[in-house]
């Protein structure tokens with residue numbers, strides 16, 4: 604539904620060049636919720652602004668729903684008719700809502716419909732329908748200042764849906780909201796995704812957002828996508844940084860003469876029999892260092908960190924046994940600090956500011 608190829612954006616700022624996007628190949632499938640996560644300055648906003656051509660890419664192409672937007676953009680400074688039409692099929696939700704304070708809620712939602720040239724009666728009908736969809740039917744006559752943050756964002760979402768878009772872009776739509784409201788807005792995005800078959804591309808710096816609503820995710824770093832895939836595939840990718848943070852397990856080895864492994868299992872499979880079978884079959888003592896169950900992308904996933912006696916070379920057979928049972932096994936590097944720093948560490952600090 605959204606494809607970028609070699610997308611590059613270089614800003615000229617005070618005689619210096621800043622490469623915000625460095626050859627991004629993104630692929631968002633129809634009907635999925637796709638999350639892009641990364642540290643501040645990674646290029647996330649530049650990416651989303653290039654996807655709807657609010658920002659003109661320096662190089663590369665953007666295709667949305669089969670239309671090559673970069674070709675439609677032409678060379679002029681102002682967007683032409685074709686680009687405007689294609690863009691009306693892409694809704695955009697902003698972090699700070701961007702509502703007009705002098706207009707009522709209904710009038711804010713009507714604004715894009717005015718631009719699309721709908722008659723007054725049609726606009727009103729459609730606006731009320733959209734407000735109902737986002738759960739704000741009773742607030743049509745209120746002004747933005749009379750609404751809570753979450754309600755303002757619902758208006759922002761209703762407005763974004765005005766042109767019947769197939770694609771919704773969201774840049775940090777929940778980062779100005781408290782956790783409870785964040786959950787309700789994420790639920791709304793999920794519902795819209797399912798009810799309307801809307802494809803959603805969202806930018807966030809919170810792993811929890813990815814975990815709650817996304818089907819797929821990409822990690823951005825210095826203008827590049829360094830990891831991407833469905834959450835299920837990422838969790839099944841050994842060494843995936845996104846997976847490690849989507850679903851962290853911790854626990855340290857008790858000494859140098861042991862092997863620590865992370866075992867990941869999907870679905871409701873009970874691991875206990877597998878672990879006890881392993882113990883019986885090879886007559887080894889197994890310590891459980893950490894374990895957790897969680898729902899990631901709507902699926903139950905479990906992770907367990909266990910310790911086997913002996914070095915890795917001594918445990919090739921038991922590890923093979925676990926893999927044969929269909930479990931994913933990642934060997935945890937022995938030296939403390941061998942694991943790379945978490946990608947969201949800086950983001951957590953950023954959010955706390």
Ligand SMILES: Nc1ncnc2c1ncn2[C@@H]1O[C@H](COP(=O)(O)OP(=O)(O)OP(=O)(O)O)[C@@H](O)[C@H]1O
Pocket residue numbers: 614615616621622623641642643644645646647648649650808
């Ligand atoms: N209009 C601009 N002119 C010059 N440089 C820019 C402009 N917009 C962004 N940049 C630079 O491009 C890089 C990427 O910025 P971008 O806003 O895309 O990052 P981001 O991942 O959205 O960050 P954040 O999480 O803080 O929103 C940064 O180095 C930024 O300073």
Ligand SMILES: [Mg+2]
Pocket residue numbers: 647648649
């Ligand atoms: Mg940004």
